[in-house]
Amino acid sequence: xxxxxxxGVQHLRNREFDRAASAFGQVVREDPRxxxxxxxxxxxxxxxxxxxxxxxxxxxxxxxxxxxxxxWFHLGVARALRDEWPDxxxxxxxxxxxxxxxxxxxxxxxxxxxxxxxxxxASVAFERALVLSRDVPSAxxxxxxxxxxxxxxxxxxxxxxxxAREAKSWLDxxxxxLALGDEDEAVAAYERAFTLDPERATRSLFRPMLRLLTTxxxxxxxxxxxEADSAPARPTGPPRPEAVxxxxxxxG
Numbered sequence: 001x002x003x004x005x006x007x008g009v010q011h012l013r014n015r016e017f018d019r020a021a022s023a024f025g026q027v028v029r030e031d032p033r034x035x036x037x038x039x040x041x042x043x044x045x046x047x048x049x050x051x052x053x054x055x056x057x058x059x060x061x062x063x064x065x066x067x068x069x070x071x072w073f074h075l076g077v078a079r080a081l082r083d084e085w086p087d088x089x090x091x092x093x094x095x096x097x098x099x100x101x102x103x104x105x106x107x108x109x110x111x112x113x114x115x116x117x118x119x120x121x122a123s124v125a126f127e128r129a130l131v132l133s134r135d136v137p138s139a140x141x142x143x144x145x146x147x148x149x150x151x152x153x154x155x156x157x158x159x160x161x162x163x164a165r166e167a168k169s170w171l172d173x174x175x176x177x178l179a180l181g182d183e184d185e186a187v188a189a190y191e192r193a194f195t196l197d198p199e200r201a202t203r204s205l206f207r208p209m210l211r212l213l214t215t216x217x218x219x220x221x222x223x224x225x226x227e228a229d230s231a232p233a234r235p236t237g238p239p240r241p242e243a244v245x246x247x248x249x250x251x252g
Contacts, residue, residue, distance in 0.1 A: 002027060008040060020044035028057075035064035039071040046074055051081035062094075069098030073105050076112065085116040096128075103132045107169055110176070119179040126173040167197035171204050 008023030024041035027034060042057035058075035062068060076091035092109035096102060110125035170193035177186035194201035 002030075004030075005034075005037060008037070008044075012040060012044060015047075017044045017047040021048060021050075028060075032060075033064060035061050035068065035071075038064065039068060039074070042071070042078065043074050046078050046081070049081065051078050054078040055082070067098060069095050069102070069105075072098065073102070073108070076105075076108060080108070080112060080115075083115075085112050088112040089116055089118075089121075101132060103129050106132065107172070110169075110172060114172070114176055114179070119176045123173060123176040123180065126169050126176060129169045130173065167193040167200050170196065171201065 004023055004027050008020050008027065011017070011020035011023055021041060021044040024037050024044060027037040028041055031037065038057050038061035042054045042061055045051075045054035045057055048054075055075065055078040058071055058078055061071040062075060065071065072091050072095040076088045076095060079085075079088035079091060089109060089112035092105055092112055095105040096109060099105065106125050106129040110122045110129065113119075113125060114122035170189050174186045174189035174193065177183075177189060190201065190204075193204075
């Protein structure tokens with residue numbers, strides 16, 4: 001491992017992504033066959049929002065080391081940043097095939113499939129994330145240990161509240177079920193999310209939407225103007241994870 005590689009790793013640990021990109025850029029120029037450097041270079045570029053450059057770097061990383069699940073994951077992130085949803089889903093599929101206990105990768109796969117119009121596939125991916133999220137320690141057991149902090153996009157919007165991880169998947173599952181027309185199942189998924197994380201569920205668009213769904217066809221129910229006025233305003237779109245996974249640079 002070169003000194004410049006070590007410098008890049010330290011910059012990633014410190015979340016100094018500009019410096020990390022510069023360091024790993026120098027490494028790959030000196031050794032274009034260094035898959036770990038390409039992966040870390042792409043990771044730094046992704047955090048900087050330089051999606052096109054990140055995609056090129058991470059494509060090179062998986063070409064040189066096709067069994068690198070983390071590189072496939074970040075390639076999916078880079079493609080998602082460019083709204084290349086079918087290609088992002090393809091990368092996430094490779095990531096979960098290599099690391100099947102990765103909750104975040106399964107959730108990201110669900111988001112990419114939903115954005116690509118495959119709601120049925122998205123529901124399967126979200127459900128897999130939910131199965132894993134019920135036993136978080138076991139879900140992490142299959143991953144290589146890392147000294148670097150690792151969070152996920154479930155917690156990024158909900159802080160560290162207990163249940164935030166699973167609630168996020170239930171809410172996205174509800175969205176996919178609504179798109180598939182499974183209204184009863186969508187209501188049940190939303191209610192499960194509310195039980196786990198009422199604050200997140202209350203903020204979501206599903207509260208007013210599912211309130212309407214549960215009263216469709218009920219001729220005996222009358223709208224309560226006071227309740228309607230108190231309903232939260234509907235956001236401009238469904239909640240989707242946008243944050244990039246914090247760095248887990250490869251060190252050897």
